[in-house]
Amino acid sequence: MSHQPCAIIGIGQTKHKKRRDDVSLPGLVREAAQRALDDAGMNWSDIDAVVLGKAPDPFEGVMMPELSMADALGAAGKPLMRVHTAGSVGGTTAIVAAHLIENGIHERVLTVAYEKQAEGNAQWGLAGGRSGGMGAGGIFAPWMRSYIQHSGAPEDIGWKVAVKDRKNALKNPYAHLQLKDISIEKVKESPMLWEPIHFLESCPSSDGACAMVLTNEDGAKRAPKPPAWVLATAMRSELGQFPGRDPVRPQAGVECAHILYDSAGITDPRAQIDVAEIYVPFSWYEPMWLEGHDIAGPGEGWQMTESGATEITGDFPVNPSGGVLSSNPIGASGMLRFAEAALQVRGAAGEHQVDDATVALGHAYGGAAQYFSMWIVGASLDAVAQNK
Amino acid sequence: MSASLPDETIDPNAPVANMDYFMALEFKETICPVVQRYTDGLLAGKIIGHRCSQCGLVYVPPRGYCPIDVLETTEEDEVELADRGIVTNYTVVTPVQYYGQEATEPFAKVSVLLDEPGGMLSLQDVLEVPVEQVRIGMRLEAVWVPESDRTVEEIGNRSWGSADGCILGWRATGEPDVPPDQFNDRVF
Ligand SMILES: [Zn+2]
Numbered sequence A: 001m002s003h004q005p006c007a008i009i010g011i012g013q014t015k016h017k018k019r020r021d022d023v024s025l026p027g028l029v030r031e032a033a034q035r036a037l038d039d040a041g042m043n044w045s046d047i048d049a050v051v052l053g054k055a056p057d058p059f060e061g062v063m064m065p066e067l068s069m070a071d072a073l074g075a076a077g078k079p080l081m082r083v084h085t086a087g088s089v090g091g092t093t094a095i096v097a098a099h100l101i102e103n104g105i106h107e108r109v110l111t112v113a114y115e116k117q118a119e120g121n122a123q124w125g126l127a128g129g130r131s132g133g134m135g136a137g138g139i140f141a142p143w144m145r146s147y148i149q150h151s152g153a154p155e156d157i158g159w160k161v162a163v164k165d166r167k168n169a170l171k172n173p174y175a176h177l178q179l180k181d182i183s184i185e186k187v188k189e190s191p192m193l194w195e196p197i198h199f200l201e202s203c204p205s206s207d208g209a210c211a212m213v214l215t216n217e218d219g220a221k222r223a224p225k226p227p228a229w230v231l232a233t234a235m236r237s238e239l240g241q242f243p244g245r246d247p248v249r250p251q252a253g254v255e256c257a258h259i260l261y262d263s264a265g266i267t268d269p270r271a272q273i274d275v276a277e278i279y280v281p282f283s284w285y286e287p288m289w290l291e292g293h294d295i296a297g298p299g300e301g302w303q304m305t306e307s308g309a310t311e312i313t314g315d316f317p318v319n320p321s322g323g324v325l326s327s328n329p330i331g332a333s334g335m336l337r338f339a340e341a342a343l344q345v346r347g348a349a350g351e352h353q354v355d356d357a358t359v360a361l362g363h364a365y366g367g368a369a370q371y372f373s374m375w376i377v378g379a380s381l382d383a384v385a386q387n388k
Numbered sequence B: 001m002s003a004s005l006p007d008e009t010i011d012p013n014a015p016v017a018n019m020d021y022f023m024a025l026e027f028k029e030t031i032c033p034v035v036q037r038y039t040d041g042l043l044a045g046k047i048i049g050h051r052c053s054q055c056g057l058v059y060v061p062p063r064g065y066c067p068i069d070v071l072e073t074t075e076e077d078e079v080e081l082a083d084r085g086i087v088t089n090y091t092v093v094t095p096v097q098y099y100g101q102e103a104t105e106p107f108a109k110v111s112v113l114l115d116e117p118g119g120m121l122s123l124q125d126v127l128e129v130p131v132e133q134v135r136i137g138m139r140l141e142a143v144w145v146p147e148s149d150r151t152v153e154e155i156g157n158r159s160w161g162s163a164d165g166c167i168l169g170w171r172a173t174g175e176p177d178v179p180p181d182q183f184n185d186r187v188f
Helices: A025-040 A086-102 A122-126 A135-151 A156-169 A184-189 A217-222 A251-264 A285-292 A301-307 A330-346 B033-043
Strands: A006-013 A049-054 A080-083 A108-116 A192-194 A207-215 A228-237 A275-277 A359-366 A371-378 B047-051 B078-081 B084-093 B107-114 B120-125 B139-144 B167-172
Touching: A006 A025, A006 A086, A006 A217, A006 A330, A025 A108, A025 A207, A049 A086, A049 A330, A080 A086, A086 A108, A086 A207, A086 A228, A086 A330, A086 A359, A086 A371, A108 A330, A122 A135, A135 A192, A135 A285, A135 B084, A156 A184, A156 A285, A156 A301, A192 B084, A207 A217, A207 A330, A228 A251, A228 A330, A251 A285, A251 A359, A251 A371, A275 A330, A285 A301, A330 A359, A330 A371, B033 B047, B120 B167
Parallel strands: A049 A080, A049 A108, A275 A359
Antiparallel strands: A006 A207, A006 A228, A108 A207, A228 A371, A359 A371, B047 B078, B084 B107, B084 B139, B107 B120, B139 B167
């Protein structure tokens, strides 16, 4: 594919909280966008187009918010595009924005994603207003049980992921949950919400937004700070239910990962990727995606967690930001993974920086584990080749 | 994807920052002919599926196509399915109290692999079995709503409701459990 390189030169996010009553919905999105513009050394008027993503509209009850938000996003008279891919939307939105740069359609694109969960009710939205709604946790719970059974993983793996990500969040001032006294015992003794998932193994409900400014090679040269380079992007999806489907290791996820690795020139993801921000809304999804995206072999994902390989100091750090388990403004959660991957290769992740990170994976999934979006970002255009 | 602690309460002395505003939009979903055959079947006490002539997989509710083979399925592919089967997976849900939620106690939702010719019904309710006794491999049979009381109002084109209004839930048959290795490839 002949295209021009896309650089991430501005990254911004809000402080994620249970409620952001101090800002309106557009105010929340502007807060992240302004920070991304400041980071890029740009003004609203420098932007050519805006690409926005959020989870389904019934979650807040505001239909097609991108239209009423156009003014607040400085998008009046400019192309404004909305992306819809359920929980993976934040990632897909960033990919759509990157494609606009790579194909030379625009030179400077602002991409934003958000959710203001406190102003709506995602549980109600997911249940279609009916009684007996199970939430996403109820849909994913049997798949997690199936993984546990077939992989032979000990039950404390989920608790370990829950503790690790919350400890990482303590290093991230933007993270919603700041659980200073988190422990295995606390996770294990928290209420059982969706067997086998405890309350503290589940993501919170957050208000928050994320934004990035993307540009081409010329724009990157003019940027005040080092860019992150988009080295590969991939999206795949499949039906949420069909006979014979394997929702524990969905085929779309396997194919998405391999297309991504091939496109980035990665032959050994565990060795060639320095850090990964993986969409883990429930603890068991860490080992499930490590295996589901062939970073670990079958039954070996949980061993990576158990051995400490996925800690910030491990050989394959996963979610140094604290991940979805610590902040979950649903629509923004995928973009946060993509943005955190970019922060890492820019060396700008602050206290949760992974040493010498030059190649990073950003990942998001959504729906009934049926939509996948991933990107590989690097500190340079040849970062993968330089990495062993 | 979110969770709230069951004991989270609102401070009655805090200033009002948000107010709930409930509104309703009433609409009637026109049921497509394929789903209509399915709902007609349920009203008559039959579970109808489509079996793809190419791959042999059974779709219930029928979709009118096999997405794997990209093949249309029609009335010629209809099969009457069993109203008995095996629990292949389940979860016990602690109900979150959103507006409209009527459940207050933990409840089980099970995936039922129907006996030959097969087919899978997901998110089914279990009757007369305490949630802690729900298990993989358990044999179940459908408990039908009395014919005169059956309704298909809850069933939509996108599999909403699956058999709600016609099948009340599923109860244990009392037969021995089926070992998981007999259905490991057909869990979901
Ligand atoms: Zn077929």
